[in-house]
Amino acid sequence: MDDLIEDFIAETRETLEALTSQLVEWERRPHDRALLDSVFRFVHTVKGSCGFLSLPRLLRLSHAAEDVLSAARDGKVEVSADLVTAVLAVIDRIAVLTEALDTGVSVYDDDEALTDAVRKHLRGKAEDLVTGSVEETAEALASEDSQLRGKSRTVRVSLNLLDNLMSGVSDMVLARNEVSRQLRKVGSNADLDISFARLSSSVAELRDAVGMMRMQHIDKLFSALPRLVRDISIELGKEIELRIDGSEVEVDREMVEALRDPLTHILRNAADHGIESADERRAAGKDPAGHIHISARQSGNQIVIEIVDDGRGINVDKLGGRAIAANVTTVGEWQKMSLRSQLNMIFTPGLSTADSVTSISGRGVGMDVVRNNLQAIGGTIELENHEGHGLKITLRLPLTLSIIAGLSVRAGSQIFGIARSSVVEMVSTSNPNVKFEELGGRKIVNIRNKRYPVKSLEDILGIAKGAHIPGDSRTLIVMRPAVGTTFVLEVAAVIDNEELVVKPGAPLVMGNGLFAGTSLPDNGRPLLLLDASGLGAAMGLSATDREDREIDSTADVESKSNGPSALLFIASDGRKQAIRLSAIERMEDIDVAQIQYVGGRTRVSADGGLYDLWEYESAPDDGLVKVLKLSDGDSACYLAVGDVMDIFSITGDIVPSAHPEQHEGVVYAFGEPVELLNMFAFFETSDRRRRNRGSEALCFIDCSEDAQWERTILAPLLTASGYAVSFDERDQSHAAIILHRDVAKAREQANDPRTLHLRDSNHSLSEPIASIYRYDGAGLISAIEEKLAGRV
Amino acid sequence: MTNILYLIADLAGSLVAIESSQVESIVHLPDVVPVPNCDPSVAGIFALRSRVLTLIDTQFHITGVQKIAPKGALAVVTEIAGHQYGLLVDKVHDVVPMTIEHAESKIRPPAVWNPYVEQIATHGGELVMILNTEALVSGQTALAA
Numbered sequence: 004m005d006d007l008i009e010d011f012i013a014e015t016r017e018t019l020e021a022l023t024s025q026l027v028e029w030e031r032r033p034h035d036r037a038l039l040d041s042v043f044r045f046v047h048t049v050k051g052s053c054g055f056l057s058l059p060r061l062l063r064l065s066h067a068a069e070d071v072l073s074a075a076r077d078g079k080v081e082v083s084a085d086l087v088t089a090v091l092a093v094i095d096r097i098a099v100l101t102e103a104l105d106t107g108v109s110v111y112d113d114d115e116a117l118t119d120a121v122r123k124h125l126r127g128k129a130e131d132l133v134t135g136s137v138e139e140t141a142e143a144l145a146s147e148d149s150q151l152r153g154k155s156r157t158v159r160v161s162l163n164l165l166d167n168l169m170s171g172v173s174d175m176v177l178a179r180n181e182v183s184r185q186l187r188k189v190g191s192n193a194d195l196d197i198s199f200a201r202l203s204s205s206v207a208e209l210r211d212a213v214g215m216m217r218m219q220h221i222d223k224l225f226s227a228l229p230r231l232v233r234d235i236s237i238e239l240g241k242e243i244e245l246r247i248d249g250s251e252v253e254v255d256r257e258m259v260e261a262l263r264d265p266l267t268h269i270l271r272n273a274a275d276h277g278i279e280s281a282d283e284r285r286a287a288g289k290d291p292a293g294h295i296h297i298s299a300r301q302s303g304n305q306i307v308i309e310i311v312d313d314g315r316g317i318n319v320d321k322l323g324g325r326a327i328a329a330n331v332t333t334v335g336e337w338q339k340m341s342l343r344s345q346l347n348m349i350f351t352p353g354l355s356t357a358d359s360v361t362s363i364s365g366r367g368v369g370m371d372v373v374r375n376n377l378q379a380i381g382g383t384i385e386l387e388n389h390e391g392h393g394l395k396i397t398l399r400l401p402l403t404l405s406i407i408a409g410l411s412v413r414a415g416s417q418i419f420g421i422a423r424s425s426v427v428e429m430v431s432t433s434n435p436n437v438k439f440e441e442l443g444g445r446k447i448v449n450i451r452n453k454r455y456p457v458k459s460l461e462d463i464l465g466i467a468k469g470a471h472i473p474g475d476s477r478t479l480i481v482m483r484p485a486v487g488t489t490f491v492l493e494v495a496a497v498i499d500n501e502e503l504v505v506k507p508g509a510p511l512v513m514g515n516g517l518f519a520g521t522s523l524p525d526n527g528r529p530l531l532l533l534d535a536s537g538l539g540a541a542m543g544l545s546a547t548d549r550e551d552r553e554i555d556s557t558a559d560v561e562s563k564s565n566g567p568s569a570l571l572f573i574a575s576d577g578r579k580q581a582i583r584l585s586a587i588e589r590m591e592d593i594d595v596a597q598i599q600y601v602g603g604r605t606r607v608s609a610d611g612g613l614y615d616l617w618e619y620e621s622a623p624d625d626g627l628v629k630v631l632k633l634s635d636g637d638s639a640c641y642l643a644v645g646d647v648m649d650i651f652s653i654t655g656d657i658v659p660s661a662h663p664e665q666h667e668g669v670v671y672a673f674g675e676p677v678e679l680l681n682m683f684a685f686f687e688t689s690d691r692r693r694r695n696r697g698s699e700a701l702c703f704i705d706c707s708e709d710a711q712w713e714r715t716i717l718a719p720l721l722t723a724s725g726y727a728v729s730f731d732e733r734d735q736s737h738a739a740i741i742l743h744r745d746v747a748k749a750r751e752q753a754n755d756p757r758t759l760h761l762r763d764s765n766h767s768l769s770e771p772i773a774s775i776y777r778y779d780g781a782g783l784i785s786a787i788e789e790k791l792a793g794r795v
Numbered sequence: 796m797t798n799i800l801y802l803i804a805d806l807a808g809s810l811v812a813i814e815s816s817q818v819e820s821i822v823h824l825p826d827v828v829p830v831p832n833c834d835p836s837v838a839g840i841f842a843l844r845s846r847v848l849t850l851i852d853t854q855f856h857i858t859g860v861q862k863i864a865p866k867g868a869l870a871v872v873t874e875i876a877g878h879q880y881g882l883l884v885d886k887v888h889d890v891v892p893m894t895i896e897h898a899e900s901k902i903r904p905p906a907v908w909n910p911y912v913e914q915i916a917t918h919g920g921e922l923v924m925i926l927n928t929e930a931l932v933s934g935q936t937a938l939a940a
Contacts, residue, residue, distance in 0.1 A: 173845035417828065464831035509849040509878040511834050511932060518830075521840055521847040529828050529840045529847045 007226055008104060011052050013157050015101045018045055019094075026091060033082040042090065043072040049097055055230065060114055061100055067118035068093045071125055080124055089120040165216060172206075172213045173504065173523075179206050180525040187626060200596070217257075221299045221306075222250035224259045228270060232295065235274045242281060242292040243274055249299035254306055258400060261380045262308075265373040269310050269396055270295065272370070277314030277394055287391065289313065306400045313393040317386070319345050326351065346386050350374045378536075408589075409503035409522070411530065412480070412494040414460035415467050418530055420503050420522055421492075423589075425535035427483050429497060433476035434649055435673065448479060448491050451652065455481065458542045459493040460533075464517065468495075484535035488544045500591050501525075505532060517541060568652050569679065571672045572631070573645035575620045581651075581672055582642070582680045588634040590647055592627040607641050617685055619643040635686045642685070653679070700791055701727045703738035705748065712777070717742070717761075724784050740787050744777065756793070759786055801893045801925065802871065803918060805886040807857040809904075812916065812923045813882075815890050819872040822881065824850070827864050836931075838864050838883060848872065850881045851931055857907055873928050880932050893918050895925070 022045055029038040050065035068090050074080040096110075096117055103110045179202065186199060225247050236243040254262075278284075278293030285291050296311045323337045326348045337345065349370045377384050382400040389395075401407065401424075408423040430437055430450055438449040439457075448457040457479065461468045478497050483489045503522040508531075512518060519534035568584040597607050598616060605616045607630070617640065619628065630641040649672075657668035657679060666678040702721050706713040718728045726740070735741065741758045760774040761783070775782050801812035802821075827839040827850055838852035838861075850870060855861055862883075864870075870881030893916045904912055904924055911931055912924045 170845050177845055417831075466829075466831045506847050507878070508840075508847075509880065509932070510876075511837050511851075512830050512840065512849055514834060515832050517832060523842050523845060523847055527842055528826055529842045531828070531830060531840065 007222070008056060009157060011056060012101055012105050013159060014052075015049060015097070017159065018048070019098050019101075022094075026094065030084075030087050030091065033084065033087045039072065039076060039082065042094075043069065043076060046072060046094070046097075058100075058104070060112065061097060063118055064093050064097055064100070064114055067121045071121050074125055083124070086121075086124045089117070089124065093117050093121055169213050169217070172210050175206055176210060177523070177525065177527060179203060181527070217255050218253040219256050219259055220250060221252045221254050221259070221308075224254075224262055224266065225250050225297065225299070228266070228297065231267065231270060232274060235271060239275060240280070241274070241278055243278055244292050244294050246294070246296045248297070252299040252301055252306060254400075258306075258380065261376065262398075262400070265376045265398070266308070266310075268370075268373045270297075273310060273312040273314065273394070277312040277316070279315050283315075308398040308400070310396045310398075311393065316390040316392060316394045317346060317349060317388045318390060319388070322346075322348055346388055349386070350384075407503055407505055408500075409532070410480075410500055411498040411524065412460070412478070413496045413498055414464065414494050417466065418498060418528070419460065420524075420530045420532040421480070421482075422519070422532070422535065423500070425482050425484050427481040427489065428650065429481070430479050431476045431649060432479060432493070436651070437479065450479070450481065450491070455489060455491040456542060456544060457491040457493055460538075461495075463492075463538055463541050482535050482538070484539050488539060490539055490542060490544055492538060500589060503530070503532065568650055569670065569672070570631075570650055571648040571677065573648065575618045575643050575645055577645060579648070579672075579675070579677045580680055581653075581670060581677045582631070582633075582682065584650060586633045586635065586682050588632040588639060590629070590631055593630055593641070595622045595626045595628060598622075598628065609641075612639075615640040615685070617642045633682060633685060635682075638686060640685050642680075649673070700739040700787075701729055701734060701737065702740045702742055702787070703729050703731075703735045705735070705741055705743035705745070706730070710744075713742075713744070717777070720780055720783070721787075724787075726787070740790055757790065759783070759790065798892050798894055800890055801916070801918075801923075802890050803888040803923060804869075804871065804884040805888070806884050806926075807854040808885075809908075810888075810918070810921055810923045811884075812893065812918070812925045813871060813873070813928060814925070817873050817928055819874060819879075821887055822870055822872055823867045824864055824870055824881070826866060835861055838862075841870075841881060843872065843879075843881075846879060848879045848881045849932075850883060853882045853884060853931055856911060856931060859907075875929055875932050878932075880928075882928065882931060891918060893923070 022041065025038055025041055029035065029042060032038065046065045046068040050062060050069050053059075053062040053065060071080060071086065071090065075082050075086070080086065096114065099110055102108075182199065183203070186195065228247065229245055232243055232245045273295050274293075278295070279287070279289075281291040284293065290313075294313045297308070298311075299306060299308045301307075319342070323332075323345060326332045327334055327337060329351075331348065331351050332340075350373075351371060374384050377398060377400070380400065382398055385397040385399070387395040387397070409420045410423055410426060411418050411420050413419075434450075436451045440447040440449055440454070446457050447454050459468070459477075478494050480492045480494060480497070481489065482492050501524060503524065505520045505522055507513075508518055508521045512521070512531075516537040517534060518537070519532045522530045522532055524530055569581045570584050570587060571579060571581050574580045593607055593609065597609055598619065599606055599608065601613075605619050607614050607616045614632075616630070620643070622628070628643055629646065630643050631647075633640055633642055651672045653670050655671060657670055658676075660666035660668045660678065660681075663681065664684060665681055667681045668679055669676050670679045671677075704713050704717060714730070718730075721728050729738065739757065741755065742761060743758070744761045744763070761777040762774040763777060765776050765778075775786055777783075800815040802815050802818050803810060803812050805811070822843060825841055825843075827841045829839045830837050830849075836852055836855045838850040838855075840847055841850055842848075850864060852862055852864070864883055868883060869885075869887055870883050871887070872879065872881055874880075895914050895916045902915060902922070903909065904915075908924060911927055913927045914925045916923050916925055
């Protein structure tokens with residue numbers, strides 16, 4: 004709401020500025036129609052916004068002015084000098100109040116005198132006395148105006164300018180990459196490298212800042228919804244309460260626009276079909292007022308929006324009836340479908356369970372459009388139906404429209420991009436777990452006993468395969484598109500893993516449905532992004548995912564019985580090793596410049612964070628280090644590797660290792676014994692602070708105001724170990740640990756189990772009670788941990 | 796009688812003109828990446844600074860034969876309906892003011908040009924066809940019509 008008010012202030016201020024000259028002009032020529040119109044437009048806009056933002060004073064003022072001006076426009080009221088003066092007084096007051104909204108200064112409320120003065124004209128008898136006083140007030144206020152005017156904190160910028168800035172920055176990033184390539188060619192020069200690094204980092208900062216400029220509170224989208232629901236509920240005669248959470252979540256500016264229609268659709272459906280009439284609700288034992296709850300949150304790199312209503316939900320049987328009647332499915336098929344697939348029939352074009360078409364919804368042009376709109380921006384929609392109790396719709400959207408994690412793949416002699424979100428796994432055709440089969444002429448691939456339809460990208464696109472070198476393996480990519488069946492795409496090779504900036508393609512290019520857009524990677528050669536669903540469709544696979552889910556679930560059981568998967572790789576020292584696949588987030592190449600030895604450990608700065616890098620030996624010639632990004636769910640770290648070989652499933656026993664802290668054990672991969680890395684160590688030492696943050700144990704340090712040792716030595720030690728530190732006596736009562744150095748106090752507080760006494764000397768003899776030497780850091784931390792453990 | 800600036804170029808052996816307000820720039824093509832399985836009038840995509848543009852094989856509309864654009868070939872950059880295109884031309888002559896004489900409208904080029912030619916004008920005594928750029932990027936449908 005604050006944002007809206009800020010916008011309102013900025014907008015009103017802006018229009019007022021533009022209006023000033025016209026107001027003066029209007030005073031001189033009160034009968035000029037064009038001027039009258041623009042003044043009317045202004046008060047009308049202010050009235051509209053104020054009603055929405057619930058600003059009653061501004062509403063009353065603008066309403067009065069609007070009434071008179073509207074009458075003047077219709078010729079019902081003579082535009083006299085008095086009327087102009089009265090209206091100007093009102094506009095001045097609107098200006099003062101608007102500024103007051105910003106500065107928070109209160110303005111004396113004699114609005115009634117102003118509105119009365121205006122309304123007098125409606126009754127056709129202006130009173131000189133009142134207008135006189137108004138004039139005075141207006142002047143007085145005008146002089147105050149300059150003092151009240153607050154500093155503007157926002158600037159309105161045209162979208163074109165913003166887009167220009169963004170493309171300018173992308174140009175700059177490309178230019179920087181080009182310079183970086185040139186520099187690498189020329190060879191190293193320390194001074195130049197430092198200057199370039201500085202340039203590089205400011206370009207990166209600039210890009211981030213511009214990225215932020217694209218972000219907008221989702222409130223921009225949500226703020227219009229209460230009004231929408233109110234209008235619908237009045238029209239339908241239902242009482243509906245709308246609750247909105249998570250308005251502060253930030254989304255891409257374009258996303259706000261792209262979401263507007265789908266969300267409006269969903270909300271209309273919920274209000275119209277979902278929520279029953281008050282009588283029906285009472286009969287069902289529900290609160291007569293319907294509830295709709297909309298919430299938004301950010302989860303990883305996704306935005307999740309949930310729309311929950313407590314209406315009647317979807318009547319699945321009725322939906323089935325409609326689907327069968329519309330020849331979308333047959334009775335037999337319907338009965339064999341899973342509940343989820345049945346529910347997903349709601350997305351079929353032209354289907355609706357509504358009994359009657361209302362002006363709001365029920366024409367059957369809803370959910371399919373909603374789903375298509377969402378897919379266009381890379382989102383998904385899920386339904387959770389509780390028949391009789393309500394429906395929950397979950398929308399999942401990518402964080403930004405423009406940047407996706409992608410893979411570049413080669414087909415023939417050309418490079419294409421694929422969104423990583425649709426890739427399940429990649430295997431080499433030379434992998435012994437891969438078998439090619441055939442079914443009625445269609446190629447099928449069998450990967451670890453799961454069968455998928457397969458086609459080469461070259462065949463789908465109709466391009467030449469290029470010379471095939473015997474013995475040369477190709478790569479199979481298991482793809483699961485947002486809609487449609489999982490399939491396997493065969494490509495010549497997977498080139499790289501990179502962040503791709505998606506640019507929309509021209510309609511001519513997108514027309515064949517195979518491409519999702521274009522992108523310009525760092526090498527400056529444009530790339531076509533493949534559309535996973537479109538590829539599936541081009542392979543002649545059905546676009547519905549009816550039985551797909553069930554197949555998947557059985558397949559999952561199968562793969563579980565096969566044992567967990569692991570990745571075989573060549574370690575930095577040249578030996579073959581294996582690591583559990585589940586811990587690998589992704590594989591990437593990082594620049595040597597990102598690697599630093601700081602804080603006693605080799606670290607990688609990536610994605611704005613600092614991560615540990617393990618097993619890094621030396622910088623390779625090409626300046627790129629192959630790494631695996633590992634994650635334990637909370638924290639991440641990198642593991643440098645020589646090369647990645649293949650995925651295999653761990654079967655049979657894991658033979659114990661002689662060094663369990665390094666290797667979980669020895670497993671067989673493709674008939675060869677290899678060490679299975681123990682990842683425990685990577686995460687165990689990773690950042691003690693992060694692990695302890697959850698405990699939030701508060702340490703109160705009992706010392707005098709100027710105790711230097713406590714403040715400069717002890718407090719940082721505790722903070723670094725993950726404890727909150729306080730010197731405030733008010734915190735003493737709820738602190739988990741109390742630390743002090745004062746012998747006198749030690750006796751008083753000896754009974755408090757939370758107390759730890761620190762002594763100045765290394766010898767404990769002179770002290771009367773149990774204590775810890777104050778420079779025994781490890782001893783102190785373990786004593787705190789013991790105390791905490793004892794307490795819990 | 797209007798007097799507007801036009802870019803004069805050679806296309807499929809004929810003299811054509813494009814209104815200069817539609818022309819953003821004229822570029823020598825960098826590498827062109829072909830777009831497989833696509834409308835035959837699309838010669839590919841290419842990068843212009845940080846933008847990706849669609850290259851139209853303009854002469855395909857006239858000759859019906861696809862031509863591979865060599866690196867360094869000339870393209871007229873124009874924006875149509877929010878997307879940017881490069882229109883391949885053989886040669887670029889000049890930007891000149893031209894007067895369109897409606898009286899000339901009874902003289903028309905062969906039918907194959909019809910969908911793409913808006914008007915006929917004269918420049919230095921020669922007849923020039925003024926191109927409708929929008930029709931050039933709308934794909935094969937225009938050819939069929």
